[in-house]
Amino acid sequence: MIGNGLHSDDVRDLYRDLILDHARNPHHFGKLEHTTHSAEGINPLCGDKLRLYLDVDADETIVDAAFEGSGCAISVASASLLTDTVIGLSSKDAIAFFDAVTAQLAGNEPQNGKRVDLGKLRALAGVRDYPSRVKCATLAWHALKSALRQDTTPATTE
């Protein structure tokens, strides 16, 4: 018999309470009254689709953020946590969080970027053990990057 021990023993390491809470009751779900930047994120593998809205002021500060769309618990929770995180940040700091989150999910140290304290975003760390789900967790973050760059094509996780 063949065997493997790829995953940690408890799937709750992936579906932590914080993740499930955000998935059930996502923060900042909906549209913004005033949007300066927005981008769509599409995960072609599973059809998850979300749109991220940002209100960025003249000083390059993200004064508000929201998202809408449908997806699995991981992608919705990640988007919800993203909005909590980036409101009040400068665009540059938000990109530093993008780098830190994607590095955490890839199991790498962030490269030459600014070191940030991930705080609640550490709850996403369990996704690292589920390679097929990493893209769910990074979807909103790719949308963030593409919104800030004002890319016109949808962000994908490919």
Added chain:
Amino acid sequence: MTQAQQRSEGQAAVAACRADFPALDQDVNGHHLVYLDSAASAQQPSVVIDAMTRYESHDHANVHRGVHTLSHRATDAYEGARETLRGFINASSTREVVFTSGTTESINLVAQSFCRPKIGAGDKVLITHLEHHANIVPWQLVCEQTGAELLVAPINDKGELELDALYALMSDDVQLLAIAHVSNALGTINPIREIVAEAHARDIPVLVDGAQGVPHMQVDVQDLDCDFYAFSGHKMFGPTGTGVLYGKEALLDAMPPYKGGGDMILEVSFSGTTFNELPYKFEAGTPNISGAVGLGAAAKYLENVGMRNVESWEHELSDYMTQRLSAIEDMRLIGTAAHKAGVQSFLLGDIHPHDLGTILDHQGVAIRTGHHCAMPVMEFFGVPGTARASLALYNNFDDIDRLVAALEKAKEIFA
């Protein structure tokens, strides 16, 4: 012996087949594997793996060209597999059995070699709302290339074809009907014999996408009277990258080649080329010889088990699966056709299919989640995707119990 006894003995023989599949005997994430994703790709029995290893270890050379012993052996193995496949689907001649890389290539071949030369603006190609992408996109491409129109026959909310609507769409300008034998996402078994008869009464040729047909039921292409029948090796316990296009000889004969290269020619000069006879005209280049050998071994394996036995065993399992799944609170079954193969799509409460897939995998239960390469079907039911459990001959009642237990656990986590 009573009929009931005969049936149960046949079923017991099928249940015993599980031991023939080495991949099923393993632990995944600390649990014994329950494989319920055979509609995506089925596991292979040892006889298939061994046949390919034996071929590669002893008999490999190029086919149809060498005078040396190994080339003869390779040619015999390859052509022997073709004869096995001919018998498996009861084609009248091996000239009608073209080896391809799978269902997708088989369908593209018909779209480009059969349809493209003879259709144009004003013509129509008819498909159904049940099709997976492999039986949609090749027709969209050929319609774009020729100006023909693609018609789509509707389904009802059980996932059954609306036959009257299908027949009403069979107008004089329809040049081909392309239709699934069994829906991959919903499990619906279409009444192909009746549909072919209706189409032929209106002079419409029919291609049957049999990717989900051959693993589950006896297929007799002469009895169905279809003009083309396409299927894949890896869904019928053979290797990936293999498949067959069956076509009626007269139709294949009249079609131009699909790809150019070696093996499909009789004579080549710069002033022109004479194409080889059937089926080689459609097999350009050195083929996937060991793959064909494996596919032949899979067909022989299924013949030994007996497709009638497979059908009857899977029917019992499928009924049990439907009964157990429908008893789960907040379960929504998608695809509830009266005549159905062992494929069940479902949604559980508001748990996203991908979360279900991960939680089940964690308990060693492999299912498919997502759109199943059938986005229009998902759109019809108003869902982005589903979870799908699909059965094969090697599954048993315990597998279904494990599936149900794993779903209960998922409900706990998302409670």
